[in-house]
Amino acid sequence: MKSTFSLIVLVTSSVGIAFATSQYPVCIVGAGPTGLTVANGLESKGYSTVVFEKDPEVGGKCQSYYEGDFFHPMGALLFSNETYTETLPIILKSGLPFQPFAYTSKGWLFDWRTGVVNESPVSAADVYPLLKPDIDRYIEFWNSNIGPNLTTIGYKNGIPSEYTVSFSDWLWENQYNPELISIFEDGMVPYGYGDVLDTPAHPGYVIDRSGKFPIITYANPAGSEATQTCSKVILAFPPVSHALEAANLQLSAEEQEVFSPVEITKYWSGAIQVATPNGYAYSAVAFEPAGQLSAYLRLFDASPIATTWSWGKTGSKQTTAQAKKLLRSTISKFNKDPNNATEIPQPVTEEDVRQFEEWDYFPHYNTKDLEAGFYDKFNKLQGQQNTYYASGFNGFETVEFAIRAGQDIVATYF
Known part of the structure; x- marks a missing residue:
């Protein structure tokens, strides 16, 4: 269990670089x-650092629930070798275990209100040949336009107005192909990025x-008050108002x-014991920002624990x-083998909910603020x-862009 009142202080130091x-x-x-990433980069340049963390474990949103010999990711789950170019070297260097992931079966669609579950009429493998021309066209567009121009951390090159609209409008x-919109939605909503119709305190x-x-005045693990004077402060968490206020920062008018x-x-993400095979x-038949379950997946045959993702309305x-x-x-309505019509769904108890966490996820500006150049204002605050x-706000809410954001701060300002 996590304690919201504990504070880890990690100290590193390097000397000899004038x-x-x-x-x-x-x-x-x-x-x-x-x-x-910032601490590692600064240490390599000879800076001394102190890292403050409010939770007992490091890792931010990269947390897991552990039971027996199995882990159940509450945060990061998937990465690709082609796009996670800064993450993969860290995984390899640290010796973290990883394994290939592919899902080619049809899956199941549930109605969170009624509990009705039906097998998806098609699988990703079925749909891919139909959408391949559009997928190839989008990849070519990305490599020619987005990749070279809009993957700069902090969007320092600006954001053209045609890219400030919702993703569905742009498509x-x-x-x-309209079917491509639903494919993107399936890949975005369960993992916290909201609908394509919208875009630690x-x-x-x-x-x-x-x-x-x-x-920085802080309560150390013993509960007593301590202070640390800093040459600089790097806030490595999403800059949402309640988190900044909780750090008792006196914000300037510009901030x-x-x-x-x-x-x-x-x-929210969860680790829940379920009776489904x-x-x-499982994925929602339609994504609605009502705080309901959007998708869940059991990763291991020998564990009944599923990782769940729930999505609510912004604000x-x-x-x-x-x-x-x-x-x-929601799960209690269909918590059984969907192939067995006579089986009675099992209710999900409080004890079945092993862990359930809310995250300050996907910090972003809306279309109006993007068009008004708010990222330029943000960069001028540095x-x-x-x-x-x-944080991921400097680019996009993935581990890859979180790492790149840390690298950019070190390379640009130190």
């Missing part, structure tokens, strides 16, 4: 992929930037303007308790009051 020496270390708040305007520390150097419009997707991927006040109650009631911002 340009990097300072009487105070660089302080990094957040030990997820971005924060750890329609460019005459892609706690009272454990205080960051004072009123003086020449930032000072208020830049961060107040940042939106996040209401998003292994090898069956809603829906609580984790409400989303968990909805998750239980370094003001000895503060830097690094």
Whole structure:
């Protein structure tokens, strides 16, 4: 179990490089992929660093629930060798185990209101040949336009207005097959990116930037108060208003303007014991941002635990308790072998919910703010009051872009 009032402090130091020496270390708040990437990069340049993390484990959103010999990912699940070019070397160097993943069966579609479950009429393998011309056209477009111009961290080259509309509008305007929209939706909604029609906070520390150097006051694991003076502060978590306020930051007028419009997707993941068979991927027949279950998957034959993903409306006040109650009631309607018409669904109990977490996920601007150049305003904040911002918000909410955001901060400002 996680404690929201504990704080891990990781200290690294390097000496012998004159340009990097300072009487105070660089302080990094957040030990997820971005924060750890920053710490590693700064250490290689000779900087001393202190990393603050509010949870007992490092890793940010890359958490798992463990039971017996099995892990059940609550965050990152998949990566591709072709696109996760900065992530793969870290995985290989660290010795993390990984295995190929492919899903070619048809899967099952559920109606979260009624509990009716039907086998999908087609599989991805069935659909792919029909969509291959559009897929090839999109890949060519990406490689020619998006890849060279819009994968720069912080979007420092600007965002053309035609790319600030919703993804579905863009696909329609460019005459892609409508079926391609549903394919993208299947790959985006369950993993927290919202509908294609739209596009770590706690009272454990205080960051004072009123003086020449930032000072972090924090509660150490023993419960006593301690302080750390920093040469610079890097906030390695999504810059949403409630998280910044929880760090007790006195935001400048410019920071208020830049961060107040940042939106996040209401998003939860869970590790739930289920009675449905292994090898069956379940997905909602239609995605609606009601906080309900969007998809779930059992990864291991020998474990009855499934990883679940629930999706809510951006800006809603829906609580984790409400989303968990909805998750239980939804799965309880069809918690059985879907091939057995006479079997009675088993209710999902509180004990079956091994873990259920809400995440500050997919921080982003809306179309209006993108067109108004808010990323340019965001980039101009870097370094003001000895503060830097690094997270998936600098690019896109994936481990790959979180790592790239950390690398960019080190390469650009240190």
